[in-house]
Amino acid sequence: xxxxxxxxxxxxxxxxxxxxxxxxxxxxxxxxxxxxxxxxxxxxxxxxxxxxxxxxxxxxxxxxxxxxxxxxxxxxxxxxxxxxxxxxxxxxxxxxxxxxxxxxxxxxxxxxxxxxxxxxxxxxxxxxxxxxxxxxxxxxxxxxxxxxxxxxxxxxxxxxxxxxxxxxxxxxxxxxxxxxxxxxxxxxxxxxxxxxxxxxxxxxxxxxxxxxxxxxxxxxxxxxxxxxxxxxxxxxxxxxxxxxxxxxxxxxxxxxxxxxxxxxxxxxx
Numbered sequence: 001x002x003x004x005x006x007x008x009x010x011x012x013x014x015x016x017x018x019x020x021x022x023x024x025x026x027x028x029x030x031x032x033x034x035x036x037x038x039x040x041x042x043x044x045x046x047x048x049x050x051x052x053x054x055x056x057x058x059x060x061x062x063x064x065x066x067x068x069x070x071x072x073x074x075x076x077x078x079x080x081x082x083x084x085x086x087x088x089x090x091x092x093x094x095x096x097x098x099x100x101x102x103x104x105x106x107x108x109x110x111x112x113x114x115x116x117x118x119x120x121x122x123x124x125x126x127x128x129x130x131x132x133x134x135x136x137x138x139x140x141x142x143x144x145x146x147x148x149x150x151x152x153x154x155x156x157x158x159x160x161x162x163x164x165x166x167x168x169x170x171x172x173x174x175x176x177x178x179x180x181x182x183x184x185x186x187x188x189x190x191x192x193x194x195x196x197x198x199x200x201x202x203x204x205x206x207x208x209x210x211x212x213x214x215x216x217x218x219x220x221x222x223x224x225x226x227x228x229x230x231x232x233x234x235x236x237x238x239x240x241x242x243x244x245x246x247x248x249x250x251x252x253x254x255x256x257x258x259x260x261x262x263x264x265x266x267x268x269x
Contacts (some may be wrong), residue, residue, distance in 0.1 A: 082242030095229030147201030
């Protein structure tokens with residue numbers, strides 16, 4: 001809202017009969033065909049034009065988290081499409097709505113920690129003690145350390161390794177990436193078993209170093225997951241497995257009787 005005027009305002013878009021303006025740029029003549037998708041996203045989200053390095057980095061961040069195999073989000077999208085193939089949008093929505101801090105990712109939570117830590121470092125605190133205090137605070141609160149832990153990738157998440165390397169190569173890595181690199185070995189030392197940095201941590205750190213506010217780092221996994229579930233839906237249309245997944249669930253899960261015994265959910269004999 002404009003200061004003091006009481007009139008609601010937006011700086012995103014306006015249009016007349018012959019033109020469309022987005023953030024003071026001619027949408028049709030300047031932006032359509034004049035910007036890559038990733039460059040436009042950063043421009044649209046923040047009002048700042050991306051450098052070529054930032055556009056390339058945002059491409060990499062999105063691609064890095066598009067595909068997760070038959071994760072719950074993909075299964076939800078496939079089974080929704082199998083149930084209602086006339087509504088592609090419903091299947092995409094099911095995949096996105098089925099995502100959260102566990103499946104969608106913890107980039108925003110990790111970003112909040114990094115912002116708090118970098119503020120202290122910029123004020124003169126040493127990075128090592130700051131990182132240790134952040135981790136100990138999460139442990140004391142009974143929370144998992146956002147951006148760390150993976151059930152499959154050991155001893156490192158290859159996506160995280162690649163993104164951090166690329167951030168160095170493109171000159172994007174800054175204070176948040178530096179703190180993340182300080183934090184990672186300390187996180188390992190404070191836990192009973194090695195704690196793998198997963199892909200969400202570099203998404204958070206790199207997104208912050210590109211100027212995204214912490215909550216918008218979650219936009220990257222949301223967008224990537226939409227792309228990913230559309231891929232699964234496209235395959236579902238050609239090679240249906242949604243109902244086969246449901247059948248597998250019925251075979252894997254058993255009914256618990258009142259006496260504690262278990263029996264199959266479905267009997268076909």
